[in-house]
Amino acid sequence: MAEAQNIPVGSTTAGQIAVAAESTVATRMSAPPSFDVADFPVPHGREEEWRFTPLERLRGLHDGTAVATGDGVKVDVQAPEGVVVETVGRDDARLGRAGTPVDRVAAQAYSAFEKAGVVTVPKETVLTEPIRIAVHGEGGVAYGHQLVELGAFAEAVVVIDHTGDAVLAANVDFVLGDGAKLTVVSVQDWDDKAVHVGQHNALIGRDATFKSFVVTFGGDLVRLHPRVAYAGTGGEAELFGLYFTDAGQHQEHRLLVDHNTPHCKSNVMYKGALQGDNAHAVWIGDVLIEAKAEGTDTYEMNRNLVLTDGARVDSVPNLEIETGEIVGAGHASATGRFDDEQLFYLMARGIPADEARRLVVRGFFAGLVQQIGVDDIEERLLVKIDEELEASV
Amino acid sequence: MATLEIRDLHVTVEADNATKEILKGVDLTVKQGETHAIMGPNGSGKSTLAYSLAGHPKYTVTGGTVTLDGEDVLEMSVDERARAGLFLAMQYPVEVPGVSVSNFLRTSATAIRGEAPKLRTWVKEVKETMERLSMDPSFAERNVNEGFSGGEKKRHEILQLELLKPKMAILDETDSGLDVDALRIVSEGVNRVRETGEVGTLLITHYTRILRYIKPDFVHVFSGGRIVESGGAELADKLENEGYEAYTKGGVSA
Structure with a gap:
């Protein structure tokens, strides 16, 4: 019989607004971002970025012992006419432009994938039907990489649907050309035993609009890093999330919006419901407004609804402001009980x-x-x- | 004719690791069309009676019976009691974030009536009832009791009373915290329901003020967990002049 774990009932909410000369968002990571897994020490669990995550349930994704099995996941892409769907090798120059892995598992994914998927919506192409990327777990271990690129003024909706059982570390890059509009819906509807870790990097072009919905229901452990940066002024990001964490599940969403460019907007809203013993949701909302990002307008919010005893939420909004010349910046976090x-x-x-x-x-x-x-x-x-x-x- | 019969009701509550008996043998019969005022000092157990009848899990019934038209109310779950025709207007209505008033009212009416009310007539019914209670239409889009003022909460309770048309309405200190205008509006709502003759009303109050607007057929004085005196409307006048001292000092406390 399994030994009962004693996780405190209820929730923690911590938050801070720092006005800092030196970025704590960057410095509190145990290593600088890198594409090479060797640049990251194997985490032991006390690091800031790992302290909420049960490492033993990562099934070796964090320490190099999880070896790709070849029957990890099956990826099926359905795209309307006009969209270019490719499978490319590691050396394809288009990969890795949207962001750099920030932790060991993301770097492991980048170091270990053999082929990457690339979906391109050419400039000025406006799709009326969604592009659907079905990622179905076949029970094995897999590493992956997916790029979705929109040319200037292209418009598209992309649905990435995760089902089945797998141990998967995979990153997704979104590159938006000037004036492009991209809506991404990433659904984590895994079977009970699945483990899924990944980093979503969005690079938003001038006057482009990025909207993301991260929807997490399934899995034993899901840990995602949705991240946004801007390649030109006038960019807008809306990051929405919805999770329903059941008994025994660990679902972790760690966001970063990097306002690295003037006159951009971001709006973050994640909502989660939890029920059952040892249901554990973690939400980290980092927003960094760099000194050069004047005219920034940002707001982030996390709400949790705890339906039963025995569930736990850790919610940490963190807003870091290096310039006062902004339109607005705010954050909120609240956890309530039904x-x-x-x-x-x-x-x-x-x-x-x-x-x-x-x-x-x-x-x-x-x-x-x-x-x-x-x-x-x-x-x-x-x-x-x-x-x-x-x-x- | 619907009849609520309470016989020798004993109720305990757990507090500070001790079991405390609050109701010590309540006897009361309320018939459809009648209005009974239950008056008593703070801590006499009036609200415990209200919540026990509605089935709040905090209270344990240790003896006695409650029947509605012969059906055993104490055997029913909270929602079954409501569907059987019991309605409790609460002294402290609960906030339910994320659920709009309109969605809540319709879900509730569907449960009580056994089928979803026809949308067109329902919208009209709600709108007219809200108008009579001087409630702004925007009220329907707000979350249940969230950020409501004291007066808004009580109007919302009476709105439900009017829409759900129970057989027995228990009004727990509906008058508390209301200014004169709000008290009048809320009382008029209660009177509209009473005038149908189809509801029995149990009006629980600390003050006689509301009885100027809602005329009771019977007045009961509640003290020490039971009814210690019953009479007609004139008993309220006596309480108005003399207060509860005669009952709290008269050795009726257990």
């Missing part, structure tokens, strides 16, 4: 307990889901939320 009094109130109006729970959770996520704008994904998420709830009652 408590017995709310349940009593709804039931006292005739609403059965399971429906009351569904009402609250659907209400909590509704505004976020509706913004996705991809009908079948929205519908699937609502069904998924209901399924998660039914499993708990």
